[in-house]
Amino acid sequence: MATLKRNRWQVYTGISGKYDRTEHMLEALTEMVVETVIKAEKIHKNCYRCFAADRLAVLNAKGDFYPCEILENRLIGNVRDWEYDIPSMLIFPAALDIREWARTCVCTWECAINMSFIYQPLQYLRVVTRALSNTISQ
Numbered sequence: 474m475a476t477l478k479r480n481r482w483q484v485y486t487g488i489s490g491k492y493d494r495t496e497h498m499l500e501a502l503t504e505m506v507v508e509t510v511i512k513a514e515k516i517h518k519n520c521y522r523c524f525a526a527d528r529l530a531v532l533n534a535k536g537d538f539y540p541c542e543i544l545e546n547r548l549i550g551n552v553r554d555w556e557y558d559i560p561s562m563l564i565f566p567a568a569l570d571i572r573e574w575a576r577t578c579v580c581t582w583e584c585a586i587n588m589s590f591i592y593q594p595l596q597y598l599r600v601v602t603r604a605l606s607n608t609i610s611q
């Protein structure tokens with residue numbers, strides 16, 4: 474299993490057998506994201522902190538700005554109406570409501586789950602611990 478993952482990552486990055494610490498960290502992060510996706514699907518409860526409408530948002534070709542790819546019914550606004558000022562859009566009360574609401578929302582969208590690890594420094598320790606554990610067990 475570890476060999477398969479290593480080969481996949483080598484193909485993906487062009488690394489050819491050379492030791493790279495980031496490889497272990499990204500592998501650990503990917504494993505943790507996949508585990509969280511499975512957990513979210515199983516328990517249908519919020520099991521990670523979602524940063525939608527905070528650190529994560531989606532902008533489509535028409536300029537419509539959404540908290541995430543899933544919530545197409547929760548439009549924050551159109552950037553053209555805001556003179557392309559996304560930071561101001563994100564502190565508008567409608568966006569703040571969505572941001573607060575997203576904390577209790579749950580889905581299996583990997584991008585949101587990745588963000589939940591990246592923007593919570595305490596999670597770094599879990600990623601590092603997993604990476605070290607994977608390295609030792611190889």
Ligand code: SF4
Pocket residue numbers: 523524525540541542543544575578579580581582585
């Ligand atoms: S949990 Fe998923 S659906 Fe809910 S706000 Fe976050 S990314 Fe969107």
